[in-house]
Amino acid sequence: xxxxxxxxxxxxxxxxxxxRPKVVVEIEKAKEHGDLRENAExxxxxxxxxxxxxxxAELSDLLSRAQVIDPSKLSxxxxxxxxTVKLLDIEEDEEIEYTIVGATESNPEHGLISYHTPLARQLxxxxxxxxxxxxxxxxxxDFEILEVYYKPIKFGE
Numbered sequence: 001x002x003x004x005x006x007x008x009x010x011x012x013x014x015x016x017x018x019x020r021p022k023v024v025v026e027i028e029k030a031k032e033h034g035d036l037r038e039n040a041e042x043x044x045x046x047x048x049x050x051x052x053x054x055x056x057a058e059l060s061d062l063l064s065r066a067q068v069i070d071p072s073k074l075s076x077x078x079x080x081x082x083x084t085v086k087l088l089d090i091e092e093d094e095e096i097e098y099t100i101v102g103a104t105e106s107n108p109e110h111g112l113i114s115y116h117t118p119l120a121r122q123l124x125x126x127x128x129x130x131x132x133x134x135x136x137x138x139x140x141x142d143f144e145i146l147e148v149y150y151k152p153i154k155f156g157e
Contacts, residue, residue, distance in 0.1 A: 005105030086147040
């Protein structure tokens with residue numbers, strides 16, 4: 001993953017670590033209300049605590065196994081991890097731009113797609129000027145690769 005993705009996961013981990021003790025306090029307060037079988041506040045807090053604990057374990061595991069790659073040090077003559085690719089949808093005459101990132105930092109609404117996606121896998125290794133037919137779940141699309149370059153991902157996107 002990129003440094004951006006690593007920092008994003010670290011930030012989520014820290015936020016959950018801060019939230020966990022507050023949820024434990026909520027559970028204790030809810031217990032004081034008596035009958036736990038019909039105590040919605042108690043059950044909601046228990047569910048939130050279970051979610052936080054599971055996510056903390058998941059994030060800790062991800063961060064401990066993460067391999068942080070600095071895409072600025074890679075060549076972007078061909079599409080690779082960290083490359084930003086400007087594409088022309090030939091049929092629609094529409095330009096789109098994607099940056100190829102790790103799975104945990106993927107955010108298609110912001111143009112960040114995982115290298116595991118069908119589109120990214122078919123773009124890897126291609127160069128500026130290449131025309132390719134990409135097979136996607138919604139069908140085949142013809143693209144021309146207009147530009148391949150490195151663009152830093154801004155934290156907070």
